[in-house]
Amino acid sequence: MAKNITPRATDYSKWYTDVVIQAKMADYSPVKGSMVIRPNGYAIWELIQKYLDLMFKDTGHVNAYFPLLIPESFMKKEAEHVEGFAPECAVVTHGGGQELEESLYIRPTSETIIWSMYKKWIMSYRDLPILINQWANVMRWEMRTRLFLRTSEFLWQEGHTAHATAEEAEEETLKMLNVYKTFAEEYLAIPVIAGRKSESEKFAGAVHTYSIEAMMQDKKALQAGTSHNLGQNFARAFDVQFQNKEGGRQYVYATSWGVSTRLIGALIMTHSDDNGLVLPPKLAQRPVVIVPIYRKDEEKTKVMAYADALYRELSEKHKVIFDDREQYKPGYKFAEWELQGIPLRIEIGPRDVENNKVVLVRRDTMKKDFVDRQAIAAVVDETLPRMQVEMLERARAFQKANTHKVESFDALKDIISGDGGFVSAHWCGDAACETRVKEATKATIRNIPFDRDEEKGACVCCGKPSEGRVIFSKAY
Numbered sequence: 246m247a248k249n250i251t252p253r254a255t256d257y258s259k260w261y262t263d264v265v266i267q268a269k270m271a272d273y274s275p276v277k278g279s280m281v282i283r284p285n286g287y288a289i290w291e292l293i294q295k296y297l298d299l300m301f302k303d304t305g306h307v308n309a310y311f312p313l314l315i316p317e318s319f320m321k322k323e324a325e326h327v328e329g330f331a332p333e334c335a336v337v338t339h340g341g342g343q344e345l346e347e348s349l350y351i352r353p354t355s356e357t358i359i360w361s362m363y364k365k366w367i368m369s370y371r372d373l374p375i376l377i378n379q380w381a382n383v384m385r386w387e388m389r390t391r392l393f394l395r396t397s398e399f400l401w402q403e404g405h406t407a408h409a410t411a412e413e414a415e416e417e418t419l420k421m422l423n424v425y426k427t428f429a430e431e432y433l434a435i436p437v438i439a440g441r442k443s444e445s446e447k448f449a450g451a452v453h454t455y456s457i458e459a460m461m462q463d464k465k466a467l468q469a470g471t472s473h474n475l476g477q478n479f480a481r482a483f484d485v486q487f488q489n490k491e492g493g494r495q496y497v498y499a500t501s502w503g504v505s506t507r508l509i510g511a512l513i514m515t516h517s518d519d520n521g522l523v524l525p526p527k528l529a530q531r532p533v534v535i536v537p538i539y540r541k542d543e544e545k546t547k548v549m550a551y552a553d554a555l556y557r558e559l560s561e562k563h564k565v566i567f568d569d570r571e572q573y574k575p576g577y578k579f580a581e582w583e584l585q586g587i588p589l590r591i592e593i594g595p596r597d598v599e600n601n602k603v604v605l606v607r608r609d610t611m612k613k614d615f616v617d618r619q620a621i622a623a624v625v626d627e628t629l630p631r632m633q634v635e636m637l638e639r640a641r642a643f644q645k646a647n648t649h650k651v652e653s654f655d656a657l658k659d660i661i662s663g664d665g666g667f668v669s670a671h672w673c674g675d676a677a678c679e680t681r682v683k684e685a686t687k688a689t690i691r692n693i694p695f696d697r698d699e700e701k702g703a704c705v706c707c708g709k710p711s712e713g714r715v716i717f718s719k720a721y
């Protein structure tokens with residue numbers, strides 16, 4: 246099959262779009278700023294939902310659904326929130342052929358509609374905590390589409406919890422960030438840096454925002470998940486008070502946290518190559534493909550019987566594709582499954598049947614092995630989890646190799662405007678220094694890592710004392 250993929254070295258951004266389009270993961274829609282998620286992309290989202298949902302339930306959360314439309318007055322109740330979101334909102338002004346008395350915002354996020362309901366549901370400390378998650382679509386107006394990374398409408402989950410104490414809310418915020426970190430690393434095979442956002446990068450209406458940050462192959466950062474401690478800001482805006490154990494009244498504490506279909510973009514940009522998508526086995530709906538190879542009819546009978554028996558054996562444990570299409574040549578099939586990122590390919594030709602072997606090809610390394618027919622099931626069982634771990638390790642080594650400690654503004658600038666990567670540098674905590682770096686390099690503080698070494702130093706911008714290093718990088 247003809248692969249129309251621009252090599253990464255030629256144009257990384259074009260490569261990304263080519264992979265998404267050619268692997269049939271998503272396509273542009275007739276509506277500017279919106280995308281269509283095709284079955285190959287949606288299958289990945291289904292697995293992300295499945296695994297994350299289990300993790301949410303395991304940590305005590307339940308799912309619910311709130312309306313798409315939010316009254317304008319709700320949006321305006323929390324000052325920072327409306328300032329942050331209003332410019333990118335789509336607003337419904339007409340319904341049923343008539344102008345509405347009050348405009349309705351298409352949700353850019355659901356804090357306001359959810360907290361208007363929590364006001365009805367929370368009376369006493371006995372009603373707390375509320376641990377609700379919602380799987381939904383949201384809309385933030387965008388004209389410059391990048392499939393999965395930046396579109397007006399996207400799919401996500403948003404957790405919205407209510408707590409009696411500040412400590413409990415903080416604990417929840419960190420717990421969910423850790424769920425995201427575990428999910429990113431163990432399922433997506435994407436190593437992430439967990440930490441706190443600076444004041445200027447936090448969510449509109451939050452007290453603290455925490456994030457996980459991943460490094461893409463072009464060495465830019467991608468924020469892969471956020472968790473916000475909202476303090477009492479939304480409870481005050483919606484007047485949600487509860488009677489505490491002592492009989493007094495106080496405002497409820499809130500958190501919210503989310504990940505979106507952006508994770509699919511992160512997955513592509515972390516692992517894929519010039520042949521197309523590379524999927525970690527846990528994110529492949531069908532991790533194995535068998536391709537029979539034959540020319541003559543007498544070869545066909547033998548090869549198909551051999552391949553079919555193997556297909557049945559492997560199907561007991563795995564979802565396997567048996568590519569017995571006659572209208573395509575083997576070379577075309579290989580390229581197609583490579584493009585779609587199927588983790589393991591098994592090729593069976595007449596000679597393999599004679600020798601009682603199969604050919605096994607790993608998508609991530611493209612390494613080819615001859616395996617005994619008797620051993621192949623065990624080899625598949627063992628290779629899939631090993632591939633999952635090795636993909637994470639490879640991405641971690643890349644992130645490490647491209648993270649640089651610097652001690653001066655010039656060194657920071659050299660790296661960001663040169664080869665790129667994460668820059669680990671001292672920062673005094675002043676927003677003015679953050680702005681100066683951003684203006685000079687377009688890099689922002691991705692986060693203040695939790696696991697940074699506590700070491701005193703001097704801010705790379707102003708030289709004032711710093712308590713530790715933060716991560717600067719350009720980002721998606």
Ligand SMILES: [Zn+2]
Nearest residue numbers: 673678704707
């Ligand atoms: Zn400074």
